[in-house]
Amino acid sequence: MLNAVSFFLTVSVTVTLAIPANQTKSRVGDKPHILLVLIDDLGWANVGYHHPNPAEAHIDTPTIDLLATEGLQLDQHYVNMVCGPSRASLMSGRLPIHVNVDNGGPDLYNPKNPVAGYQGIPPAMTGLAEKLRSGGYATHQVGKWDAGMARTEQTAMGRGFDTSYGYFHHSCDFYAHTALGLCYPPNITDFWETDKPAVLSDSQQGEYVDELYRQRALDIIRNHTGSSPLFLYYAPHVVHMPLQVPDSYWNLFPDIEDECRRNYTAMVKFTDDALNDIVQELKDQNMWESVAYSTW
Numbered sequence: 001m002l003n004a005v006s007f008f009l010t011v012s013v014t015v016t017l018a019i020p021a022n023q024t025k026s027r028v029g030d031k032p033h034i035l036l037v038l039i040d041d042l043g044w045a046n047v048g049y050h051h052p053n054p055a056e057a058h059i060d061t062p063t064i065d066l067l068a069t070e071g072l073q074l075d076q077h078y079v080n081m082v083c084g085p086s087r088a089s090l091m092s093g094r095l096p097i098h099v100n101v102d103n104g105g106p107d108l109y110n111p112k113n114p115v116a117g118y119q120g121i122p123p124a125m126t127g128l129a130e131k132l133r134s135g136g137y138a139t140h141q142v143g144k145w146d147a148g149m150a151r152t153e154q155t156a157m158g159r160g161f162d163t164s165y166g167y168f169h170h171s172c173d174f175y176a177h178t179a180l181g182l183c184y185p186p187n188i189t190d191f192w193e194t195d196k197p198a199v200l201s202d203s204q205q206g207e208y209v210d211e212l213y214r215q216r217a218l219d220i221i222r223n224h225t226g227s228s229p230l231f232l233y234y235a236p237h238v239v240h241m242p243l244q245v246p247d248s249y250w251n252l253f254p255d256i257e258d259e260c261r262r263n264y265t266a267m268v269k270f271t272d273d274a275l276n277d278i279v280q281e282l283k284d285q286n287m288w289e290s291v292a293y294s295t296w
Contacts, residue, residue, distance in 0.1 A: 033231075033232075033282075033287055034132070034231045035230075035232050036231070037278075038235040040083050040144065040238075041240045042268065046239075046264075046265075046268050047059065047061045047268075048060070048061045048065040049073075059265070060265075060268075060269050061268060062276075063276040064272055080101075082103040083144070084102075084146050085100050085101055087145070088148070091121060091128050092126070092127060092128070093126075093128060099121055099122070100120060105169070107119075120146075120148020121147050121154060123151055123158070128159075128160070129156075130159060133160045138162055139161045139233075140161060140162060140163045140164070140232050140233070141161040141164040141166065141233045142164070142213050142232070142233070142234050143165075143166040143167075143210075143213045143237060144166055146169060147159070155192075155195075161233070164192065164193070165198065165212075166237075167191055167209075170240075171242065172209065173244070174244040174245075175206050176189075176206070177189055177209055178190060200212075208245075210237050211246070214277060217232065217234050217274075217278055218277060221278070221281045221285055222281065222285065224285070224287075234278065238270055238274075239264060239268055239271060243260055243263035243267065244263065244267075246270070249266035249267070249270050250266050
């Protein structure tokens with residue numbers, strides 16, 4: 001029996017899932033499929049299994065709660081407090097102090113080091129996806145990158161991903177897909193597909209960006225041929241600022257008076273639903289038969 005492995009991380013919570021699988025699409029020698037999910041700015045008590053009264057707090061995370069309840073919960077595992085260093089650490093396998101401790105913008109530059117003196121993972125460092133691709137994996141990144149982009153070698157493609165679909169910087173407008181406060185001139189579109197700007201259809205223009213990410217992740221799973229093991233790094237923009245969410249989710253929480261809290265709670269719910277869809281698609285494709293363990 002083989003294992004399909006999935007890791008979930010947030011700034012304050014860490015999740016790992018291992019899933020035994022014996023279907024044809026899941027059997028690729030002795031190598032497991034890997035799903036790595038990074039949820040940015042998800043607070044400790046913003047998931048049901050950590051809150052003493054989730055219903056009273058309007059917390060609705062059934063997918064996350066089920067995975068955590070059926071698995072192993074790590075409550076003394078820590079990451080860097082901000083997004084850029086956490087992502088650089090995750091993708092490089094090094095502690096932030098050795099790769100990136102400054103959550104600066106892409107224009108942060110050390111003129112004394114024209115080769116590696118840019119924000120993000122230094123080009124000479126080996127990345128996680130590079131190692132997995134050298135081991136025969138099909139590698140895909142969806143969502144927020146924020147681990148370097150000044151040189152091609154620092155992008156997701158340069159770091160070993162066959163495809164990538166998302167944005168480079170700390171934050172972007174969920175609907176306009178423009179970078180916030182980091183690029184000049186203002187309102188520059190920060191939406192990329194592997195080695196070029198992402199081309200969106202008319203129906204995708206102005207679409208909630210994390211809906212596009214959800215659909216891309218599902219497409220990757222559906223289209224995976226099974227000839228190689230799959231590594232999917234899914235790093236949604238939610239629940240990072242700005243606090244923006246589709247009306248259909250906003251309307252789920254009419255009893256929350258504080259506008260910011262209502263937006264954030266709705267974004268957490270969106271995240272849980274997206275995760276549910278991804279898990280269900282893996283099951284539908286016979287890539288997720290049963291959960292052996294999950295670690296949060």
